[in-house]
Amino acid sequence: MSAPPAGRPLPVVDADSAPFWAALRDRRLMVQWCGTCDRHVFYPRALCPHCHAELAEWVECSGSGTIHSYTVARRPAGPAFAADVPYVVVLVDLDEGVRMLSNLVTDDVDSVRIGARVAVRFEDVTDEITLPLFEPAPDA
Amino acid sequence: MRTAVIAGVADHPLRDGKLEPGGSVLAAQARVAAAALADAGASWSDVDGLLSTGMWGIPGVGQLPTVTLSEYLGLQPRFTDSSNIGGSSFESHLASAVRAIERGACDVALITYSSTQRSDRSRTLGGRAPVLTMQYETPYGMPTPVGGYALAAMRHMHEYGTTSEQLAEIAVATRAWAALNPAATRREPLTVDDVLASPMISDPLHQLDSCLVTDGAGAVVVTTEEHARACGATPVHVRGYGEAQSHWTIAAMPDLTVPPSAASGRRALEMAGIGVDDIDVVELYDSFTITVLLTLEALGFCRPGEGGEFVSGQRTAPGREFPMNTNGGGLSYAHPGMYGIFLLVEAVRQLRGECGPRQVAGARTALVNGTGGTLSSASTCVLSVA
Ligand SMILES: [Zn+2]
Numbered sequence: 001m002s003a004p005p006a007g008r009p010l011p012v013v014d015a016d017s018a019p020f021w022a023a024l025r026d027r028r029l030m031v032q033w034c035g036t037c038d039r040h041v042f043y044p045r046a047l048c049p050h051c052h053a054e055l056a057e058w059v060e061c062s063g064s065g066t067i068h069s070y071t072v073a074r075r076p077a078g079p080a081f082a083a084d085v086p087y088v089v090v091l092v093d094l095d096e097g098v099r100m101l102s103n104l105v106t107d108d109v110d111s112v113r114i115g116a117r118v119a120v121r122f123e124d125v126t127d128e129i130t131l132p133l134f135e136p137a138p139d140a
Numbered sequence: 141m142r143t144a145v146i147a148g149v150a151d152h153p154l155r156d157g158k159l160e161p162g163g164s165v166l167a168a169q170a171r172v173a174a175a176a177l178a179d180a181g182a183s184w185s186d187v188d189g190l191l192s193t194g195m196w197g198i199p200g201v202g203q204l205p206t207v208t209l210s211e212y213l214g215l216q217p218r219f220t221d222s223s224n225i226g227g228s229s230f231e232s233h234l235a236s237a238v239r240a241i242e243r244g245a246c247d248v249a250l251i252t253y254s255s256t257q258r259s260d261r262s263r264t265l266g267g268r269a270p271v272l273t274m275q276y277e278t279p280y281g282m283p284t285p286v287g288g289y290a291l292a293a294m295r296h297m298h299e300y301g302t303t304s305e306q307l308a309e310i311a312v313a314t315r316a317w318a319a320l321n322p323a324a325t326r327r328e329p330l331t332v333d334d335v336l337a338s339p340m341i342s343d344p345l346h347q348l349d350s351c352l353v354t355d356g357a358g359a360v361v362v363t364t365e366e367h368a369r370a371c372g373a374t375p376v377h378v379r380g381y382g383e384a385q386s387h388w389t390i391a392a393m394p395d396l397t398v399p400p401s402a403a404s405g406r407r408a409l410e411m412a413g414i415g416v417d418d419i420d421v422v423e424l425y426d427s428f429t430i431t432v433l434l435t436l437e438a439l440g441f442c443r444p445g446e447g448g449e450f451v452s453g454q455r456t457a458p459g460r461e462f463p464m465n466t467n468g469g470g471l472s473y474a475h476p477g478m479y480g481i482f483l484l485v486e487a488v489r490q491l492r493g494e495c496g497p498r499q500v501a502g503a504r505t506a507l508v509n510g511t512g513g514t515l516s517s518a519s520t521c522v523l524s525v526a
Contacts (some may be wrong), residue, residue: 011270014271014272043273043276068295069294071290071294071345074340075265076283077265077267089283099392101276115298131279
């Protein structure tokens with residue numbers, strides 16, 4: 001896909017995730033950071049999954065990362081994505097050390113490679129929701 | 141201490157992947173439970189334990205499956221378990237039933253499952269509702285569940301050079317077993333080229349790397365060894381069991397190439413006091429070809445990264461070195477959405493020597509491994525005949 005599908009199911013924002021989605025509206029990719037064990041945490045939650053300290057701090061990510069794995073969806077994940085096949089689902093390892101699932105926006109789905117560098121691309125979907133998609137890094 | 145054994149099993153007849161002669165998920169479970177009780181020589185009035193889960197009737201009556209089923213079947217069980225950890229649930233139900241019987245919490249436990257997903261045409265690749273943890277996955281359109289398995293397969297290929305041809309070997313060998321099983325849904329011959337020429341669903345997984353979409357129902361009866369022998373059943377012993385869970389959303393999987401069967405298998409084999417070399421027949425959850433390859437490595441049948449080589453040359457086909465998925469598996473026998481109970485049914489039949497042309501000669505010890513979610517949960521059982 002060159003642009004994300006319009007009818008895709010949108011995240012249902014909750015108390016854990018509200019800061020994450022609010023930051024994205026401002027074009028900032030924020031994740032939690034655990035001061036007790038000095039690790040970034042994604043997705044947002046109450047306790048650190050590594051050391052179980054309470055999570056209170058958020059930090060902004062560079063938005064740069066590496067493709068850990070990917071698949072090209074040749075069949076859609078339901079009717080909302082039917083017009084968009086083929087499209088790329090990626091697991092991105094952000095430079096901060098957390099892994100996110102997203103889409104890689106590209107016109108050449110057969111050019112995707114594990115290990116390739118990618119950069120976040122903010123995709124406004126509604127007034128409330130901006131999705132963190134990815135695209136090949138400019139210098140890649 | 142009381143010894144718990146499997147005394148009876150049954151699977152529901154299918155025609156073109158649909159329940160024959162049709163019926164609801166409740167009717168199918170009633171029929172298949174009756175068949176498993178008859179197989180055990182036990183009677184409905186003996187049943188005081190019920191274990192079941194499924195995807196039917198949700199939201200609604202299916203949210204309390206054992207409560208709904210107890211009423212429908214005219215049972216008032218004193219022990220129930222409706223844990224749902226995905227397709228591996230029934231291996232965990234077996235372990236749960238064994239513990240309950242050993243401790244006297246019940247005497248005759250019935251494990252049941254059914255799905256009418258093919259008749260209902262209810263199956264899509266759509267993800268789960270984008271709430272709570274799924275709000276970070278569903279909006280991106282990952283075909284579910286195949287996309288998660290595809291991400292694992294792609295990573296395994298990247299790390300170890302595993303090929304689509306090697307994955308296809310699994311589908312081809314499993315089809316050869318199905319050809320020997322009159323109850324299997326797909327029995328026509330299959331080649332590696334056929335698998336590679338089938339439509340790509342989610343790179344690198346083709347349609348023929350993927351399980352069938354069928355109806356189905358199965359049941360297992362667990363009781364004391366003493367009661368099983370009194371009923372005239374051939375007891376199948378549960379020598380070991382183990383369970384493990386590592387993640388739910390695929391981004392949280394600690395290592396895409398190592399499913400939780402690494403831990404559940406180790407626990408089950410330790411409890412049984414045996415090693416992988418002592419296993420005569422293996423029944424592994426095969427939602428996709430990659431599921432099997434990763435599970436073979438995780439259980440220790442080969443080393444990490446060597447799964448592709450291990451399955452090459454039709455090693456797992458009938459008459460070869462490594463009998464696996466001998467009923468034709470989820471790839472060719474049937475896959476109603478949660479396949480795990482059928483692994484148990486086939487393992488028991490193999491150990492009792494009832495499998496006719498597909499019988500594995502001298503099968504005394506079987507390993508069964510269920511996988512649930514997106515490589516999320518695993519439950520392993522080691523079964524044997526005395
Ligand atoms: Zn921490």
